[in-house]
Structure formats: C-alpha cells, structure tokens
Amino acid sequence: MKKTCIQCQTEMIDDCKVTVEGDTPGMIISQKRKGSFNHVSAKTKASVCPNCGFVALYIDEFKEFKQL
Ligand SMILES: [Zn+2]
Structure with missing residues (x-):
C-alpha cells in the first residue's frame, strides 16, 4: 500500500530506517496487554x-495492535 504525503500528495518512499541519535537502535512502539500475550512491540x-x-x-x- 503506497502512502501519499499529507502535505503535498506526492507518493512517499517507504521502508526508511529510523535511528535515534546516540546509541539507541531505532524506536520501538509497544502496547501493554492483559492475558497471555503481555505486550506487542514493533520497530x-x-x-x-x-x-x-x-x-x-x-x-x-499494526495488525498486532488492538484497541483495549
Ligand atoms: Zn510532501
């Protein structure tokens, strides 16, 4: 699925790596959950x-993340 820029409607380039300056390798998004799967996380x-x-x-x- 191609994304379009919300500012100028140009087709965007996907799959660029996010790195936080310093020694942290990228950013991780995670969600805490109840039950057997304690949390999900994604780079x-x-x-x-x-x-x-x-x-x-x-x-x-994103499909692993759910409304609680
Ligand atoms: Zn743009």
Whole structure:
C-alpha cells in the first residue's frame, strides 16, 4: 500500500530506517496487554516525501495492535 504525503500528495518512499541519535537502535512502539500475550512491540519505520521532506512514522505489525 503506497502512502501519499499529507502535505503535498506526492507518493512517499517507504521502508526508511529510523535511528535515534546516540546509541539507541531505532524506536520501538509497544502496547501493554492483559492475558497471555503481555505486550506487542514493533520497530518504527519511516516514509519520506521526496518532494517536501515530510516524514511519517509507521510500523509493519499494526495488525498486532488492538484497541483495549
Ligand atoms: Zn510532501
């Protein structure tokens, strides 16, 4: 699924790596849950707009996240 820039409607470049400056390897998004699966987590990726430089963060494992 291609993303479109919300600023200028240009097709965005997916799968860019997010790295926090310093010694942290990227950003992890996680959700705490009750029950057998205690939490889910996913590594953050970014889409970059090659036209205006807008950056959108996303994860591939979004289906594992649920409304509590
Ligand atoms: Zn843009």
